[in-house]
Amino acid sequence: MDASWMVKYVSEFLGTMFLVLLGNGAVAAVTLKGSKNKGAGGLAAAWGFGIGIMMPVLVFANVSGGQINPAITLGMASAGLFPWAHVAQYILAQILGAIVGQLLVVLIYKEYFVKTNDGAVTLGAFATTSALEEPQRHGRAVLNGFVNEAIGTFVFVFGILGFTTNFFGAESIKWYAKYAASQGQSTSGSDFTSAAWASISGASASKMVGALAIGILFVGLMITFGGATNTALNPARDLGPRIVHSFLPKSVLGENKSDSKWWYAWVPVVAPIVGGVLAALLFKLIFKN
Helix, strand or coil, X not given: XXXXXXXXXXXXXXXXXXXXXXXXXXXXXXXXXXXXXXXXXXXXXXXHHHHHHHHXXXXXXXXXXXXXXXXXXXXXXXXXXXXXXXXXHHHHHHHHHHHHHHHHHHHHHHHHHHHCCCHHHHHHCCCCCCCCCECCECHXXXXXXXXXXXXXXXXXXXXXXXXXXXXXXHHHHHHHHHHHHHCCCCCCCHHHHHHHHHHCCCHHHHHHHHHHHHHHHHHHHHHHHHHHHCCCCCHHHHHHHHHHHHHCCHHHHCCCCCCCCHHXXXXXXXXXXXXXXXHHHHHHHHHCC
């Protein structure tokens, strides 16, 4: 789809909003006091995030790329797969989308936040923290969280690039471009793209398989890495909701609202970027020479 950059920015905003709404909405549903789904466990929350990623990818992949993650945007730009001129706008749209998505979660679960008498549980429906946290001793928590987020995001971004290259038909389009050029046909513009997809058997199904694979991959990552930090793997998904948590009053989040743990907040922002950039660079080194 040949969309304007403004439409792409809006797509990234909406995609990240859906991700946070479905992901943190699932966390709220399984952890907050009074919720009918309370106790459903981490697997239910993992599926919330998996579906929260799969849905925007299916809807927006052909518009903005469905990146919905600054680590992906920066990783792709570092590897020369996305223009640097639009990185800041994408990231701003993603963070704003995460803030609005979290506000929607609060709108739905406000009464349940008020009922919940554990500030850590409340914060967990917004942002990530480390299971190793100790009062006045944050070193182990920071180190473990950084390693967890960096490795998890590396796997996530590397997997996404692999899925989208193979299942989204990128390699098939390259083959079709060579074929069209050999026949003296134009290989630029939306007409070529449409003809390319039409020529590839099962292209639409392949895109759906790719989006499904990305969603399932994230479910697996939440299960694997979630025990240590709840796992962000996405700076916007953590930073945006944490900002919301910091400014909402106790009248909304309950008298036991804790601090927003800003001492830890840089970890799920910086570590996923490191992992995402390394994954994109390695992928390009292996597959894009």
